[in-house]
Amino acid sequence: MKSISQLLDIANKYNQELPPLPCAPVLTPPLSSYLDCAVHDPAAKPERIIQLCEEAIAYHYATVFVNPLFTTLVKDTLADSGVHTGTIAGFPLGAFPTEIKVTEAKKYLSMGADEIDMVMNVGMLKAGEYDFILEEVHQMAETVHAQGGLMKVILETCLLEKDEKIISCLICKEAGADFVKTSTGFSKSGATVEDIDLMRRVVGxxxxxxxxxxxxxxxxxxxxxxxDAGANRLGTRMAKEILEEAKQAGIE
Structure with a gap:
């Protein structure tokens, strides 16, 4: 594993000039395989979760993401459908002790989660506590991978400067995360083409x-x-509407 000093050297270089896109992104049908549908509304009832799962099966989404309590309900409803079950850890602020996030991940994996989206501790990143971020992401990745799961790190890019986005991507990659993700959807703003382009250039x-x-x-x-900017997964509450629009446009 590269040291923080080595990662900072790379980050400083990238802050001056980002590397080129590793390849021209190409949409590989079906579009539905790019989409995670999500409901993190605290007022969502079980009936709404089941309805979302039925929609996901009908439209062949990649994953259904819900608040942790509903993980087993989603797993059972999606059984044998090919759609994955996802939930969140350290959400939405990321300011949880690492051991709590790890305990969350273990619990949610035991409840049937296939994917865990963890929120990075933005305050510690801004404080320059890069070793903390590296160790936390590494522990989470090891925990999730030990159960055959997929682990994404939410950076909350709307709160970060360019250099902070670069170093956080490098740390998450080095620590073994499967994805870096822009946003929780609970902060100032969400995904931008510019941020996706930067993230793809940095992680490869x-x-x-x-x-x-x-x-x-x-x-x-x-x-x-x-x-087109480099995203290969998108989280949205509008997956059905997007796919209906794609169908009208002749896009699979």
Whole structure:
């Protein structure tokens, strides 16, 4: 594993000039396989969760993301459908002790989660506590991977400066996360094409690490622009509407 000093050297270089896109992003049908549908509304009832799962099965989404309490309900409803079950850890602020996030991950994996989206501790990153971030992400990645799961780190990019986005991507990649993700959807703003472009340039090709756009993804045009910039997963509450729009446009 590279040291923080080595990662900072790379980050400083990238802050001066980002590397080129590793390859021209190409939409690989079906579009539905790029979409995670999510409901994190605290007032959501079980009936709404079941309805979302039925929609996900009908439209072949990648994953259904819900608040942790509903993880087992989602797993059972999606059984044998090919749609994955996802939930969140350290959400939405990220300011949890590492051991709490790890305990969350273990519990949610035991409840049936296939994917865990963890919020990075933004305050510690801004304080320059990079070793803390590296160790936390590494512990979470090891915990999730030990159960065969997928682990994404939410950076909350709307709160970060360019250099902070770069070093956080490098740390998450080095620590073994499967994806870096833009946003919780609970902060000032969500995914932007510019942030996705930066993240993809920093982490490299999709075969090495995923980039997930989330927050404010409402239309087909926004979806395609984010994919063109390098996103290979998108979190949205508008997945059905996006796919219906794509169908009308002749996009699979």
């Amino acid at each position: 090709p999709q075969s090495v690490m995923g980039v997930k756009a989330a927050g404010g993804v409402h239309t087909l045009a926004e979806t395609l622009a984010l994919i």
